[in-house]
Amino acid sequence: MNELLRITDLKGGYKNFHLKEVNFQLNKGDFAGIIGPNGSGKSTLLKLMMGDLKPTKGTVLFDGNDLSRMTSLKKAQSIAVVNQRIADTSMTVLEYVLLGRIPYRQLFQFFEQKEDIAKAEKYMEMTGILKYRNVPLSSLSGGEQQLAAVTRALTQEPQLLLLDEPTSMLDISHQVQVLDLVSKLNCELRLTVLMIIHDLNLASSYCNRLLLMKKGKLHKEGTPQEVIQYQIIEDVYKTVVVTGENPVTKKPTVFLVPHSQLYSLKR
Amino acid sequence: MQKMQFMRIRSVVVLLLIFVSLLIASVWSLLSGDIEIGWRDLPRVLQQPESMDYSVLMQLRLPRLLLAFSVGAALSLSGVILQGIYRNPLVEPFTLGISGGASLGVALVIVSGVTLSLGTFLLPVAGFTGAFLTFFLVYVIGLGKRSSNINRMLLTGVMISFVCSSLLMFLLSISTSESLHNIIFWTMGSLEEPNDKLIKLMVGGSILVFVITHFFVHALNALRLGEDEAAHLGINVLVTVRTLFILTSLLTGLCVSIAGIIGFVGLVIPHLMRKLVGSDYRILLSASFLGGGLFLIVCDVLARTLIAPNELPVGVLTGITGGLVFIFLLSRKEVKWEK
Numbered sequence: 001m002n003e004l005l006r007i008t009d010l011k012g013g014y015k016n017f018h019l020k021e022v023n024f025q026l027n028k029g030d031f032a033g034i035i036g037p038n039g040s041g042k043s044t045l046l047k048l049m050m051g052d053l054k055p056t057k058g059t060v061l062f063d064g065n066d067l068s069r070m071t072s073l074k075k076a077q078s079i080a081v082v083n084q085r086i087a088d089t090s091m092t093v094l095e096y097v098l099l100g101r102i103p104y105r106q107l108f109q110f111f112e113q114k115e116d117i118a119k120a121e122k123y124m125e126m127t128g129i130l131k132y133r134n135v136p137l138s139s140l141s142g143g144e145q146q147l148a149a150v151t152r153a154l155t156q157e158p159q160l161l162l163l164d165e166p167t168s169m170l171d172i173s174h175q176v177q178v179l180d181l182v183s184k185l186n187c188e189l190r191l192t193v194l195m196i197i198h199d200l201n202l203a204s205s206y207c208n209r210l211l212l213m214k215k216g217k218l219h220k221e222g223t224p225q226e227v228i229q230y231q232i233i234e235d236v237y238k239t240v241v242v243t244g245e246n247p248v249t250k251k252p253t254v255f256l257v258p259h260s261q262l263y264s265l266k267r
Numbered sequence: 268m269q270k271m272q273f274m275r276i277r278s279v280v281v282l283l284l285i286f287v288s289l290l291i292a293s294v295w296s297l298l299s300g301d302i303e304i305g306w307r308d309l310p311r312v313l314q315q316p317e318s319m320d321y322s323v324l325m326q327l328r329l330p331r332l333l334l335a336f337s338v339g340a341a342l343s344l345s346g347v348i349l350q351g352i353y354r355n356p357l358v359e360p361f362t363l364g365i366s367g368g369a370s371l372g373v374a375l376v377i378v379s380g381v382t383l384s385l386g387t388f389l390l391p392v393a394g395f396t397g398a399f400l401t402f403f404l405v406y407v408i409g410l411g412k413r414s415s416n417i418n419r420m421l422l423t424g425v426m427i428s429f430v431c432s433s434l435l436m437f438l439l440s441i442s443t444s445e446s447l448h449n450i451i452f453w454t455m456g457s458l459e460e461p462n463d464k465l466i467k468l469m470v471g472g473s474i475l476v477f478v479i480t481h482f483f484v485h486a487l488n489a490l491r492l493g494e495d496e497a498a499h500l501g502i503n504v505l506v507t508v509r510t511l512f513i514l515t516s517l518l519t520g521l522c523v524s525i526a527g528i529i530g531f532v533g534l535v536i537p538h539l540m541r542k543l544v545g546s547d548y549r550i551l552l553s554a555s556f557l558g559g560g561l562f563l564i565v566c567d568v569l570a571r572t573l574i575a576p577n578e579l580p581v582g583v584l585t586g587i588t589g590g591l592v593f594i595f596l597l598s599r600k601e602v603k604w605e606k
Contacts, residue, residue: 052498076501087492090546099492102485103501110484110549156500 004028004160004192010058013044013216020216021058026160026209031186031193033203035227036213037237042196045213046164050081063159076103080153084165086137086145093140093148094133097124100155116155123154127181143174150181154191161185163195167202175199179206200254204228205246212236228252240265278544278554285557289336292564296332297324299568301576330466335458335567335581336560337466338526339536341473343559345515345522346533347540347551348480351487352508357421359533360519363405364427365398366530369523371431371438372397374450378442391468394524398516401427406512456527456582458567465525472521476514477556483507487548529582531589532559539592 005026013019019041026032034042047053049060051068060067062078070078080100089096094117101116124130127147132140137148146166153161163182167175183206185191197203203210204224212220212227214236220227230243233254240262242255257265298304302323304312312320346359360366376393408423435454439447486507489497498504522529540554563581566588570579 050499052495071501072498072503073501076499079499081496081499083496087496089491091491095547099489099500102489105485107482110481 002027004030004063005194006059006061007049008059008061010045010048010055010060012048012053012055012057013041014053017041017044018056018216019044019048022218024211024218024221026192026194028159028192029186029190030209031183031207032195032209032211033207034194034196034211034213035198035200035203036219040213040236041216042213043164044216046081046162046194046196050079050162051075073103076156076158078158079160079162080156080158081162081164082146082149082153082166084168086142086149088138091137092134093124093129093137094120096137096148097133097152097155100152103156119157120151120155123151126185127151127154141174143170143177146170146174146178147181150178150185154185158191160192160194163193163197165196165198168198175202182206200228200233201246204251204253205249224252228254230254274545274547275550278547278550281543282550282554282557285554285561289557289561289564292561292568293332293336296335296564296568297328299572300328330463331458331567332564333470334466334526335563337470337473338458338522338529339532339563339566340556340560341469341476341518341522342529342532343536343540343555343562344473344477344480344552345518346559347537347548347555348487348511348515349533350537351490351548352511353420354491354493355421356538357534359537360398360515360522361428361530361533362421363402363424364431365401365405365424365516365519366523366528367428367431368401368404369394369398369520370454370528371434372400372520373453373524374435374438377446377449377453378438380446388464388468390524391465391521392524394522395517395520398520398523399513401431402512402516453527454582455580456529456585458526458563458581469521469525473518473556476518477552479514480511480552483511484548484552487511487552491546527580527582529563530586532562532585535589535592536562 003025007022007024010022011019017039022041022045034045036042044053048055049067055068062070067075097120098112098116101112101120104116105112121130121133124133127150129144129147129151132144132148137145140148150161150163150166161182166182167178170178179202182193182195186193195203195207197207207224210220210222210224210227211218212232219236220232228243229252230241233241233243240257240259242257242265244253244255245251246253294306294309298306298309300323302320304320304324308320312318312324315321342360349358349360349363350356352358372393372395373390375397376389404427405420405423408419435450439450442450486497486502486504489500489502490504490507492500494504497507536559537551537555540551540558544550544554563585566584567581570581570584573579
């Protein structure tokens with residue numbers, strides 16, 4: 001079976017905001033991006049999926065199993081999450097990455113085994129942060145911290161990697177560095193990725209599928225070519241845009257049009 | 268690897284140093300007092316069970332030493348656990364109002380004169396009930412459904428402390444002179460506990476909680492990244508936080524009901540230990556436990572000997588030394604909360 005995640009009629013949220021019966025599925029090896037304006041329900045969807053918020057309706061099946069019935073340890077062995085902000089901690093990078101092995105610790109196992117350290121170092125090498133292993137995490141740049149967070153997630157050896165706006169605090173060079181890495185992991189390890197991302201052009205460049213959210217609903221789903229169309233984007237974001245093609249990647253690209261320049265737009 | 272190994276070796280060395288200091292302080296505590304016993308006389312005294320020195324040693328000083336150790340260790344352990352849960356260096360049983368609640372519970376029982384057929388265990392039960400009710404209030408007011416709002420919790424704790432001390436004043440104003448004396452003496456903090464059962468309860472309770480908390484070391488380490496991250500690492504945050512909170516309420520209730528109000532141990536010792544051994548809870552818990560015990564033993568000896576033949580309330584001494592150490596730590600160049 002190729003299907004990894006199936007979300008059916010997922011509903012729930014906060015007092016003043018509710019997600020409305022969202023349905024979608026992810027196949028193994030997908031690199032999917034959740035896009036949409038602020039307050040459209042992207043993070044709420046992730047929280048409902050992970051059980052951080054309790055859904056009022058709907059099911060989340062992971063590899064055929066109901067995610068809400070999985071133990072928190074089993075869940076952490078299957079799905080790893082990387083947040084937008086990395087905690088400010090005095091831990092060294094190696095100590096931080098080793099936390100990813102917590103889901104595999106036995107009850108009376110206080111210290112990590114050689115195997116855990118070997119795995120942490122293997123993934124640190126893969127992500128290019130092995131040279132920082134003894135450096136305090138807080139002394140790294142924002143981009144390097146994100147790489148460390150992805151590495152920590154990798155040491156959980158998950159099947160699905162969830163990223164919540166991993167690049168929103170980074171400059172373009174670090175955005176590319178982090179997403180190149182995720183893309184490499186997606187290809188080489190066949191790691192399924194679901195990422196919330198604000199930047200439509202990054203989403204279009206890296207994801208093979210996009211889920212566009214609008215007012216708590218899944219508005220449009222498909223390939224970047226199917227979703228990144230100016231009519232759809234303008235309707236959802238309520239702003240005028242022009243779409244074109246990235247000359248190198250041939251992926252659709254969104255260009256913003258300032259209101260003061262609207263007079264020169266001819267359609 | 269080298270840095271990690273270096274940190275581990277350093278931590279083990281620090282733990283050993285604390286342990287050796289603890290042994291030295293224990294002997295010092297056993298030998299100090301009105302009746303001087305030289306350390307050279309110790310083997311001789313131990314071989315003479317009928318002598319007065321032996322009675323002083325075994326019936327007065329040893330129980331006091333055990334009580335000082337277990338109360339100090341328990342307060343420090345409570346502090347380090349609460350700081351771990353809330354990722355805030357200012358959190359400890361006193362700042363969260365748990366001690367205030369426990370003291371109110373104990374004072375209420377002293378003033379009302381109820382016995383509830385609990386005998387010796389009346390005050391510990393009252394202390395734990397007060398601590399637990401406060402915890403419940405702070406928890407309900409300060410916590411959302413899952414994630415904690417630390418500022419709200421701290422403010423709630425401070426307010427509850429105020430309310431408790433006001434109610435304590437009220438109780439003092441209406442109490443008889445005998446219970447007035449009891450409450451005042453007890454609020455100053457004293458390690459003079461004539462009841463063996465209570466000492467055993469304190470020692471047993473603190474060691475038991477120390478052992479149980481080791482089941483949560485990975486959870487505490489994961490919580491250094493925040494509740495959401497910990498949950499995504501497979502930690503059941505709700506169960507962890509609730510269990511640890513109940514355990515710290517239990518310890519604080521015991522400490523306050525048996526030894527009175529002894530402040531600052533839970534704030535200063537964990538802070539100091541973080542500087543010495545780092546923030547890995549696999550080592551920090553032991554360091555704080557032993558360090559807290561050591562600190563209170565030393566304070567108790569000083570309290571007994573500084574103005575001998577009179578005795579200082581140990582709570583006054585921990586307050587002064589603890590406060591000064593804390594100010595010193597804060598005034599140093601690198602003021603950083605080691606998460």
